[in-house]
Each structure stands twice: as C-alpha cells, then as structure tokens.
Amino acid sequence: MPFHRPIMVLVLLLLAGALLWPRLGGDDSSEVRRSRLLLGTVVEITALGPDRSLLEGAVSDAFAEMERIEKLMSPHIESSDVARLSKAGTSQPVSAETATVLRLGLHLAAQSDGAFDLTLGRLKELWGIEGESPQVPDSDSVADALRGIGPEALRLEAPLVIKSRPELQIDLGGIAKGYAIDRAIFLLADAGIEFASVNAGGDMRLLGDRGGERPWRIGIQHPRDSQRLLTTLEVEDVSVVTSGDYERYFEQEGRRYHHLFDPRTGYPATACRSVTVVAPSAMLADALATALFVLGPEQGMSLLQLYPEAEALIVDSSGKEHQSANFAEYRL
Ligand code: ADP
Ligand code: MG
Numbered sequence: 001m002p003f004h005r006p007i008m009v010l011v012l013l014l015l016a017g018a019l020l021w022p023r024l025g026g027d028d029s030s031e032v033r034r035s036r037l038l039l040g041t042v043v044e045i046t047a048l049g050p051d052r053s054l055l056e057g058a059v060s061d062a063f064a065e066m067e068r069i070e071k072l073m074s075p076h077i078e079s080s081d082v083a084r085l086s087k088a089g090t091s092q093p094v095s096a097e098t099a100t101v102l103r104l105g106l107h108l109a110a111q112s113d114g115a116f117d118l119t120l121g122r123l124k125e126l127w128g129i130e131g132e133s134p135q136v137p138d139s140d141s142v143a144d145a146l147r148g149i150g151p152e153a154l155r156l157e158a159p160l161v162i163k164s165r166p167e168l169q170i171d172l173g174g175i176a177k178g179y180a181i182d183r184a185i186f187l188l189a190d191a192g193i194e195f196a197s198v199n200a201g202g203d204m205r206l207l208g209d210r211g212g213e214r215p216w217r218i219g220i221q222h223p224r225d226s227q228r229l230l231t232t233l234e235v236e237d238v239s240v241v242t243s244g245d246y247e248r249y250f251e252q253e254g255r256r257y258h259h260l261f262d263p264r265t266g267y268p269a270t271a272c273r274s275v276t277v278v279a280p281s282a283m284l285a286d287a288l289a290t291a292l293f294v295l296g297p298e299q300g301m302s303l304l305q306l307y308p309e310a311e312a313l314i315v316d317s318s319g320k321e322h323q324s325a326n327f328a329e330y331r332l
Helices: 004-024 052-073 081-087 096-111 121-127 139-146 176-190 282-295 297-304
Strands: 030-038 041-049 091-093 154-157 160-163 195-200 203-207 216-222 225-235 239-244 249-252 255-258 272-279 311-316 321-323
Touching: 030 052, 041 052, 041 176, 052 081, 052 096, 052 176, 052 195, 096 154, 096 176, 096 282, 121 139, 176 195, 176 203, 176 239, 176 282, 203 282, 216 239, 216 272, 225 272, 225 311, 239 282, 272 282, 272 297, 282 297, 282 311, 297 311
Parallel strands: none
Antiparallel strands: 030 041, 041 195, 091 160, 154 160, 195 203, 203 239, 216 225, 239 272, 249 255, 272 311, 311 321
C-alpha cells in the first residue's frame, strides 16, 4: 500500500505541529500589544509569551524607557541634553547615552563625507517641516543656516561636546529613534521576554522570531503607492528601518519637499524615494538609512560596504531598486 505512507507522514507532521503550536504560539501563550505617541510618532510594542503579567510589566517598562530617551534627546524638551547643547556657547557636558549616540552619528558624518549631519538643527527649523506651516525658505536664509555646519563642527570629548560655533543647533532626529528602539528591546530581553517587536512609525526591531520558529513578516510600504507593498521581509532578531520622502513632506507649486536634507545644498535630498536598512541595531539601521538616502545608490552602497552586518534596499528617484549583496535573503 504505497499510498498510505505519505498520508501517515502527513498526519504525524500535523500532530507534531498541533503539539508545537499550543506551547509556542497558542493557548497558553499570550500577546500584549500596546501603542503610544512617543518620539513624534506612534510607537507600538508587541510581546509574546506564556506569562501575561510579565509581558504587561515589560511592555510598560519599555515604553517608559523610550520616554526617558526622548527626554534626553528631543530638541523640543528644554531640559534635554540636545536642547542644552544647542543653547550652549561652545562646550557642554552630556550624559553617557547621548555621547554614545553622538559618537556613532559623528563617525557616520565623517564616513559619509558630511551627507549625514548632526548639525542641521537650524536648517530643519527654517523649513519648519515639523511645524504647522512649512514653506520653502529663501536661498539667503538657507545659506545662513548652513554656515559652519558639517562633520568637523562638533567634537566629542566625553562627557564634553565641543561646538565650533555657538549658533550651531544639534538634531539627532536621524538616529535617536533607533537608539530608543534598541533600549526598549534591551529591556524586554532583560525581563526574560523571548519574542517581541518594537515599531516606531515603521522603524522597528524584532526580538527573536514570532514564536514556534515562525519569522516576523515585515511589509515595506511602496514609496509612491500607500496601498501597495514594495516588498515583504522575513526576519528575526534584527532591526528594519526605512527612510522615505513620503513620510513627512509638504507640496508647494507642485513640488514635493520632505524632511531628509542634503547638507551640501540645504534642500531635501533628491537621489532616492526610499531606503530600507536591515542591521543588528536600530541605531545603526536608522542612521544608515538617513545617510544612504542622502548619498543615493552609488555612494550609498559603497558606504554600506563599511558595515558588513547591514543590508539595504534603495529605491532611487526614478523608481529603480538597488539592493546590497545579501538583501534578497530577507525577501519573502
Ligand atoms: P524618520 O524619523 O521619519 O523615520 P529618518 O530616520 O530618516 O526618518 O530621520 C529624519 C530626520 O533626520 C529628520 O527629521 C531630521 O531630524 C534628520 N535629518 C534630516 N536630514 C539629515 C541628514 N542629512 N543627516 C542627519 N540627520 C538628518
Ligand atoms: Mg534615520
């Protein structure tokens, strides 16, 4: 009876599956999913596991941690390290954590030849991109906001940060969210959670898989059609961050002006529509996504070579996709 053996195997497999699911993803496994407005976006934390009260506590602690980072690094909170640094004349001590974020940011600023820039605070204010009525500034104001900025404008001699000019305004908007995500994941793991995701407005990091050896599936939005996905990724234990020109923008006289600035021109960078980076830490993925967006596909991919642990998918300004050597392995 050659026919029966495969059926037997199938039944056994189904039974094995039925035994596995309840333990790892089913009846005695709970899911806690909560959202909050933080860091200028909606942050959603999901944690999975058998002990519901452990999940609840850890998710609350992870949110509190992200709020703590926001209070250290938001330019809009007067007591933050960043606001105090912007106000300071030439030098100002910062916390060890702000120094950690500045260290990677300054490193990337140098490696990207200034495409990534932590001193764009005045330019960002000028464009008012996060305010009520953003508008295209006149070219003199743009030139003025760019004066003295660049990779050499800030020096870190921890705990001191030294500004080359008093009027420099610091902006960690391209990297701090990633650090906050990393801290949330650290707290969840430290509390004994095995499976979790932290999603801050599409920038995310996953802890483990979804349980039961199922990877997380992450849909990446198409940069020109919000109803469509560009691609779907299957990942575990990594961070996935996207920078796009469709996230925060305004239109004036039929042109799109978004929030990722090219420090060489003072205008929104034009080489890309979106950049998705997969990397072990969200801080690295966040900063790299912003840097690659400004650099564009050619220079961006050569910067990426310095980070063998990171992979990227770039959609350039014509809609063409460019992906790094191993990015395809994440695609479904
Ligand atoms: P989002 O915060 O929307 O996920 P990004 O991580 O790409 O997007 O960061 C965008 C923010 O990065 C901007 O709002 C601004 O604060 C900051 N930024 C803009 N241009 C640059 C740049 N060239 N280098 C570093 N940071 C930048
Ligand atoms: Mg970023």
